C-alpha cells in the first residue's frame with residue numbers, strides 16, 4: 001500500500017477557447033495556482049507527470065516545453081496518455097511515486113490545447129481514439145458516435161428518452177452557469193437541447209461536451225510534508241483502474257462500461273467504502289459526462305443507482321445539491337469543458353476544493369462525511385480511473 | 397449523392413480556403429502569418445508547415461482475411477487449443493500463449509446489438525452522406541462493426557436480423573463489408 005498521500009495544492013485555469021495563451025503559458029496558469037495554493041516553490045517539486053493527449057496541438061513534447069517555461073526543469077518529467085482519463089492516470093502515477101517513498105512531493109499537470117487545430121481535424125483525431133484500423137478506418141466512427149452506440153442500446157433496453165438525456169445537460173449547464181471557470185456559463189432548457197441538431201443520432205449537439213483548451217495541476221505529498229504544509233490535507237483514499245477492449249465490437253454489453261464498473265469496485269475496496277450504497281458516504285462526485293448518456297451509465301457503474309435506474313436519478317433530480325448525491329457541480333465535461341488531457345486533474349482539483357468548502361456558494365456541496373469521488377473515463381470505456389478523496393487519513 | 401449537393405467536406409474545405417486566403421492577405425501586408433482571432437482579436441500565428449498523415453500498416457499475418465474478402469468470404473480465426481473465435485481476426489491466442497490459430501469462414505448473418513448514425517463526420521469521411529454504423533452478433537459468438545445499408549435510423553431495431561455483404565467501398569474502390577437489413 002505504501003505511504004499515505006495527500007493533495008496539498010491544486011490549480012485550474014478557465015476552460016474554453018483559450019486563444020489568448022499558448023500551451024506552456026496555459027499550463028503555467030495552473031502550475032502557478034497550485035504552487036501558491038500549496039505554498040511551495042518549483043525546487044520543492046521532485047517529479048512532474050504531464051497528461052496530454054495531443055495530436056491536434058503543435059508541441060509533441062509538451063512535458064519538456066512546460067517544464068522549461070515553468071521553471072520545473074531539471075526535475076524529471078514524463079508525458080502520459082490515457083485518452084480522456086490521462087489526467088487521472090497522471091495523478092495516479094504522481095501518487096504512486098510518492099506512496100513508494102521515491103519522492104516526497106510530485107506534481108501532475110494536465111494540458112490540452114485543442115483549438116490549435118480546426119474542428120474537422122479534432123473530430124478526426126477523437127474519432128480515431130478507439131481501434132483505428134478495424135473501426136475508424138473503414139467505418140468512420142466519431143467520439144459522439146461511439147457513445148451513441150451506448151445511448152441507443154440503453155434507451156432501447158430501459159426506455160430512456162432523448163428528453164431524459166437532455167435533462168442531464170440541463171443540470172450540467174445549471175452548475176456551469178455558477179462556475180466562473182466553465183466554458184459554458186449559460187443555463188439551457190430541455191426544449192433548447194431537444195431542438196439542437198443531431199451530431200450522432202440519437203445524440204444531439206447539447207448532449208456533447210465541447211472542444212476545450214485548459215490546464216490543471218495537482219500537487220501531492222507524503223504525510224510528513226502534507227502535515228507541515230496544511231491543516232486540511234485532502235487524502236487520496238483509493239484509486240481504481242481498469243481497461244476495456246479497444247474494439248467496441250468486443251464489448252459484452254452496451255448498457256454499461258465494463259472498465260468503469262471494475263475500476264469502481266477496486267476503488268471502493270481500497271477506500272473501504274461499502275459497495276451496497278456508496279452514496280451514504282460520498283458527499284459529492286465528478287463523473288465523466290463527455291456525453292449525457294455517459295453520466296447515466298456512470299451513476300450505474302458507480303452503484304449510485306441500480307442497473308436501468310440511473311435515468312430515474314435524472315428524472316427525479318437526485319444529482320442536484322440536496323438530492324441523493326450531488327454530481328458534477330462544476331458543470332461537468334459538458335458545461336465546464338473537456339480539455340482531454342486536463343480533465344482528470346480538473347475533476348480532482350474541483351473535488352479538493354469541494355471538500356475544503358471553497359467553491360462558489362451556490363454550487364458548494366454540503367460536506368458531511370468528507371468523501372468525494374472522481375470518475376474519469378478514457379475513450380469510450382477504454383480506460384477507467386476512479387479516484388476517491390477523503391478528509392480523514394486513510395491508514396495509520 | 398446528388399451532383400449539386402455540397403458534402404460536409406466541400407463546406408469544410410470552403411471554410412478553410414477562406415481562412416487561408418485571409419492569412420495570405422495578412423502575410424502580404426505584414427510579412428507575417430499573423431491574424432486576429434475572429435471573436436476576440438487575439439493574435440494567432442498560422443503554421444507555415446503542413447504534414448499529411450497516411451499510415452502504412454503491416455497486415456502480413458492476417459492477409460488471408462483480405463484475400464478472402466475479394467472472394468466474397470468473411471474470415472475469422474479460431475484457436476486450435478481453447479476454441480476461441482476471434483473477430484477482428486488475430487493469429488495469436490493470448491489465453492493459450494503458444495497455440496496454433498487457424499482460419500475459419502464466418503456466417504454472414506447477425507443480430508443487431510446497437511447502432512448510430514454519424515451526422516457530423518470526421519474530415520476523412522466528410523465526403524459521404526450521413527452513414528449508419530451498427531454492431532451485430534454472429535452465430536459464432538463474435539460481433540462485427542460495419543455500416544448498415546439504411547438511411548433512416550428509426551427504421552432499425554435492436555434485435556433485428558441482418559445479413560453481411562462484401563462490398564466495394566466507393567469512391568475509394570476497395571473491398572469491405574456491410575450489414576444489410578433482412579426485410
Ligand SMILES: [Zn+2]
Pocket residue numbers: 475476477478479480489490491492493495
Ligand atoms: Zn487459445
